[in-house]
Amino acid sequence: MTAERLEAAPHAPAPPTPLDPGRPDPFAWLEDVEGDAALDWVRARNEHAHATVGAAPGFAETEAAVREVLDSDERIPDVSRVGDHLYNFWRDAEHERGLWRRTTLDSYRTDAPRWETVLDLDALAAAEGESWVWHGATLLRPTPEQLAAGEPWRRALVDLSPGGSDADVTREFDLVDKRFVPASEGGFERDTARADGRTGAKGGLAWADEDTVYVFTDFGPGTTTPSGYPRIAKLWRRGTPLEEAVVVYEGTDADMYISARRSRTPGFERDVVSRSIAFYRSETYLVEDVGMAGQRLVKVDVPESAEVGFHREWLLVELRDEWEIAADEATGRAARRHAAGSLLAAPVDAFLAGSRDLAVLFSPTPSTSLVGATWTRHHLVVNVLDDVKNAVHVLTPPADAAPGAPWTRSELPLGGGLLTVGVRAVDPVDGDDVWVTTTGYLTPSTLGLATVAGPGAGPGAGPGAGPGAPEPLKAAPAYFDADGMVAEQHFATSDDGTRVPYFVVGREDLVRRADPSVEGTAPTLLYGYGGFEIPLLPGYSGTVGRAWLARGGVYVVANIRGGGEYGPAWHQAALREKRHKAYEDFAAVARDLVARGITTPAHLGAQGGSNGGLLAGNMLTQYPELFGAVVVQVPLLDMKRYSHLLAGASWVAEYGDPDTDDWEFVRTFSPYHLFDGRRSSPPVLFTTSTKDDRVHPGHARKLAALMLASGGSGHDVTYYENVEGGHGGAANNAQAAHMAALAWTFLRERLA
The missing domain is CATH 2.130.10.120 (Prolyl oligopeptidase, N-terminal domain)
Known part of the structure; x- marks a missing residue:
């Protein structure tokens, strides 16, 4: 059966006008994940993707460049300490499925650690006939x-x-x-x-x-x-x-x-x-x-929206919403109000006994938010964002664990600039050491080991000492030449006046335009997510560098509402009926890039995956005039059906319930129902995985089929579905490199 016949099979083509959710879905058959008709359609579309994008100049070179990064032996092995060993899971060209392996800290400190294999997944998969x-x-x-x-x-x-x-x-x-x-x-x-x-x-x-x-x-x-x-x-x-x-x-x-x-x-x-x-x-x-x-x-009597954690005698409470604690005349407790985004602490036993004297460890400001916290034996290391830039604080609880008693504070000496800093306890039970990672768009990642108990002191230095500078352990190589490139943070203004931060990376002559009134033509990729309170932070990517930046592309990351860059309030500003705010923010960044003279709509691409795929789908259907190409990865797109497909019911708090009156606002960001075949659309690449049992592959299948049936050759639609890989899209480095090469080649072909 040919690709042309499969575009409509087994139903007649849909009308070019937007779908009516009150009528039968003409592409519901594509929700049958492993049905014969659906997989025939998938295979035909995959062949088309390989025959077009996969055959384009530079595809094989891009795939090889990405694969080399993913398989590189020079990557930093991410380790976890277990007793006397450091454990790591590792994939490379020789070990496609991966090795679970271990070494010692002394060996890890060397340039060539001696690794002992614990479990060989490739051998296990071959022996058991399972991927x-x-x-x-x-x-x-x-x-x-x-x-x-x-x-x-x-x-x-x-x-x-x-x-x-x-x-x-x-x-x-x-x-x-x-x-x-x-x-x-x-x-x-x-x-x-x-x-x-x-x-x-x-x-x-x-x-x-x-x-x-x-x-x-x-x-x-x-x-x-x-x-x-x-x-x-x-x-x-x-x-x-x-x-x-x-x-x-x-x-x-x-x-x-x-x-x-x-x-x-x-x-x-x-x-x-x-x-x-x-x-x-x-x-x-x-x-x-x-x-x-x-x-x-x-x-544990805390608000349902709060998150709790335990460490020794301490209870931590992280607030998503404001918490007002009523006065108690019997104990003389005054009423207190804790702001959303705060981090609070109390002794577990006292809290369970009724005390509500909580120490405030972090309270947000308009520019700051809590991004993470990790316990060591004696300390709590708190990671804070200030306008999407890291600061790390070391907090020490009072020795007597008295309710409401103040904690002492010190700083972990780390570098500044547009770098992301990650801190993770080595062993929260026995020591005060932490792993410290730093990374930036143009700065390869490094891994260090720091003791928060004091400079040069071991984990037994005690709770009174100050933190020490990290000991460098590993540094990733530079996978691309960043000479002449810059990374900058800018702010765009959204429709309602909100300042939206974004990062832009590329050659200085492309990013810092001497005369913004002269249109730039740099192929530019705008990436976003904007959901589930997840922040997008600076990070080094050898694949982005090789496949895009080193070839004259500009890379942009938008910190739109719905994410966690400014804490719960930033997230809640784009929930449910306010979802459109996230899309308005992304569009505002797109316009700002044009206003700065960096690019034009014809040379600007949009990309997102999962919830970011829903974002990209809305750019495709609501803001097609702003983009020259769109990449939609493992997406949600049919927002009428999403809550009935796989894990979709768990996201009603984020998007709303389409089976209720919520549909009145949910339909305003459902790309499957917003697509209008009579309106021109930018070229689009859909990618997903047959094995994705979180976001149903039917989302991507159905919108791709609708576009093809509505416009035929009038819509530039490329679709690729990996046969395995789950929600990550790929199960090994070879698949990941292939998927990445499809996206980068598609963008280069359509935007350059």
Whole structure:
């Protein structure tokens, strides 16, 4: 069957006018993920993509350049300390699926660390005939008594995904013998065979002790939420059938996700149940009298929109909304109001007993927001954004853990400028060391090791010492020549007067135009996301550099509303009925680039993935005059159906419920329903994955088919669907390089 015939099969072409959601969807058949007709259509479109973009000049060169970066042995191995070892997961040209490996800190400090292979995923995939993709591992910390007796870290729970889907399996792994522990020997296995014939389920296992795990998964019909996530958490003892696991918590049919875990910090062991009611609403319970005979749950009384965390004797509360604590005449407590975006702390026992004397560790300003926090043994390292630039503070709690007592503050000496700084504890139980990463658009990433207990001091220096400068450990190479290039931050003005920051990177003569009144013709790519309170921060990308910047392109990242660059308020400014604000912000940045003389609409491209794919889809349908090409990756596009497809029901808090009166505003940003075949559109590339079980591939399939049926050759539509890879789009470096080359070549062809 030819590509032309498949554009309309098995239904007649849709009319060129926008779709009427009250009538049957002419492309609903493309929602059948692995149906014969749908996959025939996919194969035909993939052939078209390879015959056009894949055959264009420079495609093979771009693919090779990207693959070289992804496979480079000079990348910084990201490590996690486990006992005396540093563990790393690594993919390269020789190990397509990847190696789980380990070394020592002393060896890691050298230019050529000696790595010991723990698990070879390529060998496992070949032996089992399954396209396993690494989803991570959780290791069981031995007890202090076991460590004192010299017992090694032995037990791990390894998560593996077939083809890269969110659904996965969990198997117990022996770190000493370097083998999986089969169920016949009492090993824990979570290996659900689903009704559709696929392996795996969304959920997981979490260690309680060496013979007990928490399990939250698909236990059968009625045990998952509308989003496909676990609704029940159980306690499962080694050597017993899963059917005998004891229910710890059962959520409602309307909940989003239920999970449980145990914090094993010696002397502060806690069992915690997390109930995700919706994306921004949750409840946290402490489990008392844990055992197979039953338990009692104690709710942590904070706002449902808040996030909580525990460390030793401390409770942290991060607020998404304002929290007003009423006065209490019995205790003499005055009323207090804590701003949205604040980070608060209180002793756990005092809080559970009713005290609401919370220390304010961070309170936002109009330009600042909390981007992260990590505990070491004695300190809390807080990472703050100020106009999307990092500052890192070290906070030390009072020694007596008194409610409301002040914490001391110091600064971690780190570089400034347009660099992103990441800080992560090496071992929050036993030490005060942190991994420190720095990266910028034109600055290759570096990794250092810092002790926040004091300059030159080891983790035992105690809580009173100040932080020290990081010890350099690793530096990534420069994958492209950045001489003559600049990275700058600018601000555009959105329709309602809001200042929207964005970063622009490229050759100085292209970015800093001497005469903005003269139109620039630099091919420029504008990237955005704008959702789920996720900030976009500066970072080095060898692939962007090689495939775009080094070839005369300008790269722009827009920090639009909906993201987390200015905390919860920035995110909430584009929620639900205010979604259009995010798109107005992105369009404002596009116009500002033209006003600065950097580019013109004909040379300006837009790109986004997932929620950013919804953004790109709205640029395609609502602002086509601003762009010369659009790349839409693993997108949401049919906002009438999204809540019924895979994990879509979990995002109603972000977008609204299209099955209610919310549809009146949801339809205003549903690209599938906004597309008008009578209106010209910029060239578009859609990419997705058959194995994406988070955002349904039907979104991309249906809009591509609608555009093709509505305009035929009048719309420049390219579509490519990878057969595996999950929501990330690719399961290995070869697939990732191929997908990237398609996008970069498409943009270069359409914008240059």
